[in-house]
Amino acid sequence: MNSLQLQSYHGRFLSPPVRLASPSASCRSRLSRTITCLMNMSAPPTLRPVTIPFSEIKDRTADLSLKIEEGFGPNGLGIISVSEVPGYSSLRQNLLHLSPRLACLPEETRKKLEDPDSRYNFGWSHGKEKLESGKADMLKGSFYANPVLDIPTTEESLIKRYPSYCGSNIWPNDSLPELEHAFKALGQLILDVGLMVAYHCDQYVRKGSGRSKIEELEHTLARSRCQKGRLLYYFPVDSSKCNGKDESMSSWCGWHTDHGSLTGLTCAMFIKNGFEVSCPDSAAGLYIRTRNGDIVRVIYGKEEIAYQIGETTEILSQGYLCATPHCVRAPKGESTFGIERSTFALFMQPDWDEKLNFPEEVHIHRELIASNHALTFGEYSELLLDKYYHTRTWGSYS
Numbered sequence: 001m002n003s004l005q006l007q008s009y010h011g012r013f014l015s016p017p018v019r020l021a022s023p024s025a026s027c028r029s030r031l032s033r034t035i036t037c038l039m040n041m042s043a044p045p046t047l048r049p050v051t052i053p054f055s056e057i058k059d060r061t062a063d064l065s066l067k068i069e070e071g072f073g074p075n076g077l078g079i080i081s082v083s084e085v086p087g088y089s090s091l092r093q094n095l096l097h098l099s100p101r102l103a104c105l106p107e108e109t110r111k112k113l114e115d116p117d118s119r120y121n122f123g124w125s126h127g128k129e130k131l132e133s134g135k136a137d138m139l140k141g142s143f144y145a146n147p148v149l150d151i152p153t154t155e156e157s158l159i160k161r162y163p164s165y166c167g168s169n170i171w172p173n174d175s176l177p178e179l180e181h182a183f184k185a186l187g188q189l190i191l192d193v194g195l196m197v198a199y200h201c202d203q204y205v206r207k208g209s210g211r212s213k214i215e216e217l218e219h220t221l222a223r224s225r226c227q228k229g230r231l232l233y234y235f236p237v238d239s240s241k242c243n244g245k246d247e248s249m250s251s252w253c254g255w256h257t258d259h260g261s262l263t264g265l266t267c268a269m270f271i272k273n274g275f276e277v278s279c280p281d282s283a284a285g286l287y288i289r290t291r292n293g294d295i296v297r298v299i300y301g302k303e304e305i306a307y308q309i310g311e312t313t314e315i316l317s318q319g320y321l322c323a324t325p326h327c328v329r330a331p332k333g334e335s336t337f338g339i340e341r342s343t344f345a346l347f348m349q350p351d352w353d354e355k356l357n358f359p360e361e362v363h364i365h366r367e368l369i370a371s372n373h374a375l376t377f378g379e380y381s382e383l384l385l386d387k388y389y390h391t392r393t394w395g396s397y398s
């Protein structure tokens, strides 16, 4: 089993997950009935998350607390998927096909899409984040934008104070004009479905915690101006800095927890020579550390949107829902040379002004933030960026 290290990851950092009370026997048997274990021996098992059809998640009268418990509860994987979302499949295809095109734009074109002032949290970002080794991450490129608001605020003091959220989107209007529409359409859909997931999470927390007054995830996210989409492009295996000898699970993307509230994820697309292919290495892809401490590979269908919990939900739910540690393993072996990976993450996050009270029972970033301390989400994010993200020396931000 991999020992997890505290790691910086573009403002989304790994912290030791909080252990809650051990799961009941009934939870355990329910989980083992519903999880399909496809592979087991020395390698970590491959599991499917609990899947909730769109018709159920959109139903505000449905009681989905058992399914939310299976996915996000003390014995769950920390990830669920939503299936049969109308219109989703073509929006995913449209956007994921654009990431290789973006990544192979001429260097000076990509440079114009960079935004050092936001520490590369808007527009194109490549080689600006640190890997677990501390070296610059050349393995993937990212394109960041707020899919809902092009200009979240015009207030200069806010833009200075919270540049990673209050800055403006940068679209490649001349070089890849299709990107803006494709990015916004998919981001908005994942957000709409994510708010439905958030509603059912609130119901689950209210019921299970016995607290009538909770910080509602759904409303916190619905009023936020901080949604952030990330289109990820993992460079072909042989042309990246990866020498192919990296056996670790986190060879493409290091272990971390996302620091927002809820992350929506598409099923990744593998591409070779411009064509979609299936990945020849079945060990490649997304890995998760469950709240029981097990490391598992997680798979879900192309037609499904996956959602996992971020740190801010752990803080606002007072540890009732826990952030999900995850990483991505690169494919290995000669047959995988030339394979690129494209995927999209939507980080649903509170507004920069939203107050976070750090409760006693949550141990996230204790080295930085004392318990019973309160910070806004904007302050929390910038604090983490200050500590772990050393771009002030690279960019014009000073």
Ligand SMILES: O=C(O)CCC(=O)C(=O)O
Residues within 6 Å of the ligand: 012, 230, 232, 253, 258, 265, 268, 286, 326, 328, 343, 345
């Ligand atoms: O590439 C992936 O599948 C996950 C990416 C991720 O975890 C992130 O961007 O925070």
Ligand SMILES: [Fe+2]
Residues within 6 Å of the ligand: 012, 256, 257, 258, 326
């Ligand atoms: Fe992540």
